[in-house]
Amino acid sequence: MTPSARLRDQSGTTLVELMVGLMMGMVILSALTMVVVVTMHGSARVSARVEATQNGRIVLARITEELHSACIYPKLAPIRKESTGTELRFVHAASGQGQAVAPTPVETRIKLSGGTLTRSDYAYASGSAPSWSFATTAGATQQLMTQVAAISPSTAIFRYYAYKNGGLEELPASPLSEAEAARTIQVGIGIDVSPSPAQVADQGADAVIQDAAALRLTPPSFNENATASPCQ
Numbered sequence: 001m002t003p004s005a006r007l008r009d010q011s012g013t014t015l016v017e018l019m020v021g022l023m024m025g026m027v028i029l030s031a032l033t034m035v036v037v038v039t040m041h042g043s044a045r046v047s048a049r050v051e052a053t054q055n056g057r058i059v060l061a062r063i064t065e066e067l068h069s070a071c072i073y074p075k076l077a078p079i080r081k082e083s084t085g086t087e088l089r090f091v092h093a094a095s096g097q098g099q100a101v102a103p104t105p106v107e108t109r110i111k112l113s114g115g116t117l118t119r120s121d122y123a124y125a126s127g128s129a130p131s132w133s134f135a136t137t138a139g140a141t142q143q144l145m146t147q148v149a150a151i152s153p154s155t156a157i158f159r160y161y162a163y164k165n166g167g168l169e170e171l172p173a174s175p176l177s178e179a180e181a182a183r184t185i186q187v188g189i190g191i192d193v194s195p196s197p198a199q200v201a202d203q204g205a206d207a208v209i210q211d212a213a214a215l216r217l218t219p220p221s222f223n224e225n226a227t228a229s230p231c232q
Contacts, residue, residue: 048195052147053207056193059117059144060211063110066092067187067213071231072103073129078215078230079184080107084175085156087111088187091132094124107134110144112157117144117191147194151208159188163228185230188212 070078070092080089088110093103107122120138127133150157160176161168162183171180190210215230 049207052193052195053209055145056148056191056207056209060189060191060209062144063088063189064211064213066090066108067215069093071215072105073231075229075231076130077182077184079160079176079181079187081178081181082175083158083160083173083181085150085154085158085173086113087175088158090187105129105132105134107132109138112148112150115148116146117148118142119144145193149192149194151190151192151210154190157189157191159190160184161186161188183229185216185228186212186214 067078067090070090072078072091072093078090078092080091083089089107091105091107094106105124109120109122111118111120118141120141122134122137123139125133125135148157156173158173160171160173160180162171162180163169163185168186171184176184188210189212190208193207193209195206216228216232218232
């Protein structure tokens, strides 16, 4: 073909070829968009779960630390009667008196209600160990965290254990009687923490956190017939 003929040639991309090219471009763009969206969603879910785990562990560490130091008198059970699977009641030393010979007791109640975990402190009123009496109204109530639930399928976040026949026996917390509270030598805690809905609305971002606190100063005896009371 001569140069002049090539200049007069009007052949080029047809409409069908153009449409096919546009459709292929849209498919590729859609695939890239989906990859970006999935990556961003996965990153947000991981970040939310990490934050929920950190917040939950901080709260559980605080509760277990107080339980570990709740033996303020020898052989005196710190767990109080009427504790349930969603409300833990225990006695411990008042703030700053952990090393005192005769510390002033405080009754703390940690309760789960409506997805919110709160802590209420009841000041010492009168009496001597173990017949203490405390104020009928809380001196202060603090919100520990929100978006909290029991680990499915359970409805309890607190579990209570006593020593029996050389092992631990779970006590029915419905609620604890005075005799059951006096035998409690270990408290288990398990929570399911969800991230804030503002961060991510995804069930896969929940964090399951568990811990336990032993209310013993010495290990229980290996003798199956021996008693193992709290704070011994």
